[in-house]
Amino acid sequence: MPAPAIETENLTKEYPFGFLHLMKRTSLEGLNMQVETGEVFGFIGPNGAGKSTAIKLLMRLIFPTAGSARILGKPISDVEMHRDIGYLPEQPYFYDYLTATEVLDYFARFHDLAAADRKDRIERMLKKVGLETARKIQLRKYSKGMLQRVGLAQAILHDPKVVILDEPMSGLDPVGRREVRDIILQLKKDGKTVMFSTHILSDAEMLCDRVGVIVGGKLRGVGAPGTLVDMKTLGMEILFELTGASNAPLVAKATRTGDRYRLQVAEEELYAAIEQLRGAGARILSVSQVKATLEEFFMNLVEADRAQGAAVEVSEQ
Amino acid sequence: MRRAGVVALNTFREAVRDRVLYNLVFFALLMIAASVAVGQISIGIEQTVIVSLGLSAISVIGLLISVFLGVALVSKEMDKRTLYALLAKPVRRWEFLLGKFGGLVLTLTVNTAAMALGLLLVMLYVKHGLGGSDTVVLVGVYFILLKLALVVALALLFSCFTTPLLAILFTVGLYIVGLYVQELRNLPVQVMSPAMSAFTKWLSYLLPNFENFNVMAMAAHGRAVPGALVLQNTLYTLVYCTIVLTAAAAVFSRRNLK
Structure with missing residues (x-):
C-alpha cells in the first residue's frame, strides 16, 4: 500500500x-x-x-x-x-x-x-x-x-x-x-x-x-x-400543486412556494397523506426521501461546539 | 542562488513599473538648474559646487529609496500576501530575502549610475572637459552605492521582525548614529569610567560605520582617494551586509506569516 x-x-x-x-x-x-x-x-x-x-x-x-x-x-x-x-x-x-x-x-x-x-x-x-x-x-x-x-x-x-x-x-x-x-x-x-x-x-x-x-x-x-452521516430516511417529502383554496389540515402544515407546496411526513404516514391531499384537490408532483445531509452533520457539530463554548463561558463566570 | 536571481529580477521589474526611477527626472532638473546657477554665481569653484551638490543629491535620493523600499521589500509582500504562493514553490526563505536585497541593490545601481552619468555631463558642460582627477567623483558615487547597500540590508533586517514604521525609524536612527561612529570611538576616556569607555569602543565597532563612505570633500576638490580605502570599504560592506542578511534570514526563517 x-x-x-x-x-x-x-x-x-x-x-x-x-x-x-x-x-x-x-x-x-x-x-x-x-x-x-x-x-x-x-x-x-x-x-x-x-x-x-x-x-x-x-x-x-x-x-x-x-x-x-x-x-x-x-x-x-x-x-x-x-x-x-x-x-x-x-x-x-x-x-x-x-x-x-x-x-x-x-x-x-x-x-x-x-x-x-x-x-x-x-x-x-x-x-x-x-x-x-x-x-x-x-x-x-x-x-x-x-x-x-x-x-x-x-x-x-x-x-x-x-x-x-x-x-x-x-x-x-x-x-x-x-x-x-x-x-x-x-x-x-x-x-x-x-x-x-x-x-x-x-x-x-x-x-x-x-x-x-x-x-x-x-x-x-x-x-x-455518505458514511459520515446517518443515511437512514428521516421522512418523505411530497411536492404538490393546489388550485383553489382548501381547508385540509395537511395543506395548512405544508410550506408554500408560489403555486407549489412541500409537505414532510413520516414514512409510514405517506399513503394516508397522499390520499388526503388528493381528496383536497391537490395534484401530486413528486415524492422523495428526506435523508440526513452532510450539512446537517456539520451543523450538529457546529451547534455542539457553540453549546460547549457557551457552557465553558458560564462555568468560568 | 538561481532562485534568488529570479526574485531579484522581479524586484527590479517592480521598481521600474512602480515608477521608482522617475526620481531621475528630479535629479536631472536639479542638475540643469545647478549648472545654470553655477555659471552665474561662482567663479573658479564650479567643480566644488557641482560635485558637492551632485553627490549630495545622489546620496539623499538613494537613501530615501533604500530606506522606504528596503523596509517595504518584505513587509509589503507579507501585508499583501503575495509571499504565500511564492513560498509554496521550491524556494527557501533566505533565497527570497537575498533576491529581494539583490533586486533593490540592482535598482539602486541603475539609478545611481544614471545619476552619476548626469553629474559627469553637467561637469563636462561647466568645465568644458573632464580630466583624470575627475575619476574621484566616480569613487564617491561607488562609496554612496556601498553605503546604500548597507542601508538596504539594515532596513530588510528590521522589517523582518517589526512594523514598517518602526523599521524605518530604526534604520534612519542607525544611519544617523553610524555617521558619528568615529566620535563615539574617540570619546575622551577621562570623562568616563573604564567600563563605559570599553563599552562605547565596543559599540563603535559593532555599529555600521557610515563615516568612511563620505569622500565628498576629496571629490569636490579633485583629491585622489587612497586605493586602500576603496578596498577597505568594499570588504567592510561585503562582510557587514553578509552578517546583517544572515541575521535577517535567521529571523525571517522562523517567522509565522499572517
Whole structure:
C-alpha cells in the first residue's frame, strides 16, 4: 500500500495573545489526518475552524507548536518537496504590476522549466482557467474571481502530484465554480491528490472521496460524505400543486412556494397523506426521501461546539 | 542562488513599473538648474559646487529609496500576501530575502549610475572637459552605492521582525548614529569610567560605520582617494551586509506569516 500523500501527526498550532503574550489561543489541536494518494479530500468547517491554519502549516507559512506532517513521504521542512506540490492560497493576491502571463512565468521559473516549456504550459493553463483573452492585462485590473483563476493556474502549472487549494471556490461566480469543479475532477482523473478546504458543503459532497470536518480547531470526523452521516430516511417529502383554496389540515402544515407546496411526513404516514391531499384537490408532483445531509452533520457539530463554548463561558463566570 | 536571481529580477521589474526611477527626472532638473546657477554665481569653484551638490543629491535620493523600499521589500509582500504562493514553490526563505536585497541593490545601481552619468555631463558642460582627477567623483558615487547597500540590508533586517514604521525609524536612527561612529570611538576616556569607555569602543565597532563612505570633500576638490580605502570599504560592506542578511534570514526563517 503506498504511503499517504499527506499525513499529519498531532499537528497543533497555538497563538500567544494578551499582555506579554502569556495567554494562548489554540487554533488547531492535535490534527491527525491522512490523505491517500489519488483521492480528493475535502476539508470542511465554518470560518475560523482551523482549515486555513492546517493548510498554512502544511505549506510552512506558519510553524507548528507541536506535531509533524509529511507530504509524499517527506517532512514538510524539505523545500525540494515543493516541486511536487501546488498551492492556492485563500483569497490569493499576486504582484499587481504583472500580467497573468508574467506572473505565471515568474512562478514557473522556480520549477526549472525551460523557456519553451514554460511558454507552452502558460498558454494551456490560461486557456484552462479562461483567462486567455486577459493575459496581457496587469493584475491590478483583475476582479477577485479572475485573481482566483490566476491562483489556480499557478498552483497546477508545474503538473504537481499533490494540489492543496484553500477555498478554491471563493469569489467565483457559478460558471467559475463549475470550471473549478471540472478542474478538480480532471486532476483526480489524472491521478493527482487534491486536498481543498471549503465551507460550501455541496461542493464537498459533489467532489470529495472523503471529507474531514473540522470545528473549533479539532477534527471531528473523517470519511466518505455518505458514511459520515446517518443515511437512514428521516421522512418523505411530497411536492404538490393546489388550485383553489382548501381547508385540509395537511395543506395548512405544508410550506408554500408560489403555486407549489412541500409537505414532510413520516414514512409510514405517506399513503394516508397522499390520499388526503388528493381528496383536497391537490395534484401530486413528486415524492422523495428526506435523508440526513452532510450539512446537517456539520451543523450538529457546529451547534455542539457553540453549546460547549457557551457552557465553558458560564462555568468560568 | 538561481532562485534568488529570479526574485531579484522581479524586484527590479517592480521598481521600474512602480515608477521608482522617475526620481531621475528630479535629479536631472536639479542638475540643469545647478549648472545654470553655477555659471552665474561662482567663479573658479564650479567643480566644488557641482560635485558637492551632485553627490549630495545622489546620496539623499538613494537613501530615501533604500530606506522606504528596503523596509517595504518584505513587509509589503507579507501585508499583501503575495509571499504565500511564492513560498509554496521550491524556494527557501533566505533565497527570497537575498533576491529581494539583490533586486533593490540592482535598482539602486541603475539609478545611481544614471545619476552619476548626469553629474559627469553637467561637469563636462561647466568645465568644458573632464580630466583624470575627475575619476574621484566616480569613487564617491561607488562609496554612496556601498553605503546604500548597507542601508538596504539594515532596513530588510528590521522589517523582518517589526512594523514598517518602526523599521524605518530604526534604520534612519542607525544611519544617523553610524555617521558619528568615529566620535563615539574617540570619546575622551577621562570623562568616563573604564567600563563605559570599553563599552562605547565596543559599540563603535559593532555599529555600521557610515563615516568612511563620505569622500565628498576629496571629490569636490579633485583629491585622489587612497586605493586602500576603496578596498577597505568594499570588504567592510561585503562582510557587514553578509552578517546583517544572515541575521535577517535567521529571523525571517522562523517567522509565522499572517
